[in-house]
Amino acid sequence: MPLQQIIIDTDPGVDDILALLLALSASEEELKVLLITLTFGNTNVENCLMNLVSMFHVLELEQKWRLENGLSVGFGCLSAHKPIVAVGADRPLEEDKAIGGDYFRTFSPVPPRVVGLAPHFTPEQTWKHMFATTPVLKGDEEHPPNFRPTNSPAHKEILRILGDNPVDSVTIIAVGPLTNLALAAEEDPETFLRVKEVVVMGGNIDVPGNVTPCAEFNTVTCPHSAARIYSLTSPTPSSTAPSPSTTAKGLKPIPEILSRRLNLTIFPLDITSSHLLTQETFTSTIAPLLTCPSPSPLAQWTEIFVDATFATLRRIFTGKNIGNIGLSLHDPLCVYYVLTQQRGGWEALEDRDVRIETRGQWTRGMCVVDDRGKRVEMDVTNPVLLGDEGVWLHCGFGNRVRQMVKSPDEEGMAGEMLRRIYGGC
Template sequence: MSRKVIIDCDPGIDDAIALMIALFDPRLDVLAITSTAGNVNADQAYTNLQALIECLDPPRRPRIAMGPGPRLAPPVDSTFLHGSDGLAEIHLDVAKLHQTHSADKLISDEVRAFSDEVTILCLGPMTNVANCLQRDPTFASQVGQIIITGGSVNGIGNVTPCAEFNCHFDAESARRVLHSKTTKTLVPLDITSQVTFGIDLLDHIPKKESRVTDLLNQILPFYFRSHRRHLAQEGICLDDAVALVALLQPELFESVPMAGDVETQGDLTLGATIFDQRTVRTWTPNMEVMTSVDAAGVKDCIIRGIIEAVKETAG
């Protein structure tokens, strides 16, 4: 029986790879995909989402909706890694829709329709999920599970010295979600950064013509070049695809209950995730946090997911 999932994302390159795997995995029933600002602004994020769905053309199209982004976002984005359009500057063709749906309404409606059955895979800033919690007091009790790409347990960030991008971009929403009475699993930067891919990832892409092959051959080389140019790294991390594997194959990870919070005020620490790890702890655990990973197993799962998506989209 397939697992019902809503994917909330800020479509950059790693989001695109997670989406292409999820949309063709028979273990998942992707009810909806929603966009939020993060890697790119809110309008571009929705354009990318719509373009990816049209490009991939999955057998069952999920409903899509647009989120507005946070009320006050810090002046950061990831376009230096993902390209000015968030997708390697390939500018996919897309027919503009005359009417867009609200992300928080769509998420709330789907969760209400399948109470306790829906997993929300939150791949970007948590703006839309926080808006759902604010919109509907019953939302928290109706969600089956939330799996979150975000945070850092060891206090080392990727956008500031101590903050991970998603939590930094909308710290208030991250705090609201982590404080909520939902079942949450955090896949932090400490874990996703252990799963790295070298340029040989390109060799694993099947040579046959397919919609997925065409897309990967455009976005992955750009991602490797931008990491080398801007971060002096030969390899790349696909954080969002790792979070997807945490949903599909949780046995590849180990997790522990932890008590965590997000800093929303600090000039130097905005978006830093703080966990009570004292000898005598006084905070009540509010989430499961992934603490170790079978990196080789996760890499294999991602590569197999890509290969399967290629097969499903071959001409």
């Protein structure tokens, strides 16, 4: 399988961190993580940065620990190439401040738990000043050992990477609100469309939402950005983009015609929710790494916030007969797809006309899918096609989104993820 170059756009919470660890644990022959961009979402963008810097600090400790214990250092992808880290959007396109769902406020961000329970896993130096718009020079200060900070905004870094590399050579994995991607596409749509594929965790098609009855967290948090990105899959992007009257804060309207369509693959709740990490699987995996005289830093750190998440899930479902609790691997599944798509076994519905509702009081972030092209069987011997069926697509409009519906190994995905992250344990 050829080396894949990727950008990861993320709002690091629990499953985002697992997705990042899965990507960085790849071999240098599998992945090259060129850029990690941060957006608001699970928490504010400042906490997202602290989460990410803490993760890189723990990975430095982990690789030293493995070397001292005669183990394979792992994380070949990270060892071979230090990714750039850029800070991006701190609010949705249409609002003055970030909003969030009450359900997700129960999932505290990583740093408070790590700082409170294991302060030695929080780095003394966070290099925060290196991300400032006007960086503060610190003389001969040492730079981060395993990532490269930049003070350039995330969306500009996305465009720079896409512009500096050949067309169709960089994949974007987006596992948070799509605000950074929308800003990049707004500034320079033709450069943005040089991307090979945009892989998105977001939305819900035939299952309920997880924040509202209609919507999934990433899409409801910034529906305008999702709507703008989805519209780039249409032959006539302006026909499915949010109307000009709702264009946010001077953003340019989506062009009527572009040189090519966006190759967009979505992983909605329909597929991600069934890919689970149970507490039993997680605990049995890391137990040997915690009982040795010198425990694994990575196992200790991840145990803190993963176990805390399981504890929160138990509180939410107290009194309900649900059996073994599982953490849905929403974000890691997108990385797993990029790592394993050449194996086969992935199944998708092609050219789905999925649009994002941006203005509904109760339906903000809802995925609206045009299924009217199906034949209506009024009589087995005399099927009738309704006169207005499939108008969107039949008129040459409509988005063309690939919806992933099946993975090659729903049961084994969590196990492979853990083996990769914890060094073949």
